[in-house]
Amino acid sequence: MPRFVIFDLFHTLVHGADDERDRVVAEMAAIVGVEPAALVRAYHATWRQRLVGWDAEQTVRILAERLGSSPSRARLARAAALRVDLARRLLSSAPPATLDLLDSLRAAGYRLGLVSNATAESAQAWADCPLATRFDAAVFSCELGVAKPDPRIYLAAVEALGAGPGDCVYVGDGADGELTAAAALGMTVFRTTEHNDTDPSWPGAVVATLADLPRLLPTRQCGW
Numbered sequence: 001m002p003r004f005v006i007f008d009l010f011h012t013l014v015h016g017a018d019d020e021r022d023r024v025v026a027e028m029a030a031i032v033g034v035e036p037a038a039l040v041r042a043y044h045a046t047w048r049q050r051l052v053g054w055d056a057e058q059t060v061r062i063l064a065e066r067l068g069s070s071p072s073r074a075r076l077a078r079a080a081a082l083r084v085d086l087a088r089r090l091l092s093s094a095p096p097a098t099l100d101l102l103d104s105l106r107a108a109g110y111r112l113g114l115v116s117n118a119t120a121e122s123a124q125a126w127a128d129c130p131l132a133t134r135f136d137a138a139v140f141s142c143e144l145g146v147a148k149p150d151p152r153i154y155l156a157a158v159e160a161l162g163a164g165p166g167d168c169v170y171v172g173d174g175a176d177g178e179l180t181a182a183a184a185l186g187m188t189v190f191r192t193t194e195h196n197d198t199d200p201s202w203p204g205a206v207v208a209t210l211a212d213l214p215r216l217l218p219t220r221q222c223g224w
């Protein structure tokens with residue numbers, strides 16, 4: 001009987017580090033010659049474009065130009081490198097208990113997928129992070145060109161796992177309406193509050209820590 005669990009990434013497997021992201025963007029502003037708060041606002045205002053298109057260097061170029069600066073390519077590269085470094089740090093910050101959970105699920109026969117609304121630097125950092133080898137499939141919005149809650153991003157992971165949506169459990173903090181969309185596809189959904197209480201209105205099951213997940217997963221006896 002196939003058993004599949006699909007996870008969100010930020011605020012689910014690793015902390016989303018929203019404050020740290022803003023701090024890094026402010027540091028980048030100094031490199032490309034724009035006002036830090038204005039660049040932070042510009043990053044926030046363009047999150048959808050960054051999730052499905054622009055890469056790290058393209059983003060800082062476009063936004064710096066919109067704010068009236070024309071930084072050199074060398075400065076753009078230096079600024080973008082800070083975002084890439086941040087992505088590497090974040091993706092390497094999964095708690096040991098989370099890595100143990102993933103290992104125990106795989107040992108129990110589950111196949112694991114990742115569906116992440118992520119910018120290009122996160123997808124780039126994925127291959128070298130400790131999470132990557134624990135997953136059978138990983139789908140990033142920046143690579144697919146669509147983001148959650150669009151059903152196509154879930155179905156890309158489902159297909160890569162060789163599953164059907166109804167065979168899958170989905171676990172996420174609830175950003176971007178991801179839980180409702182996963183449930184609409186027929187997945188069994190758990191909201192996690194381990195890193196952030198993102199979607200308190202979610203009426204379904206909640207886990208305070210991912211370590212609680214195994215005892216809540218459907219068993220073969222109840223229909224898997």
Ligand SMILES: [Mg+2]
Binds near residue numbers: 008011173174175
């Ligand atoms: Mg999330």
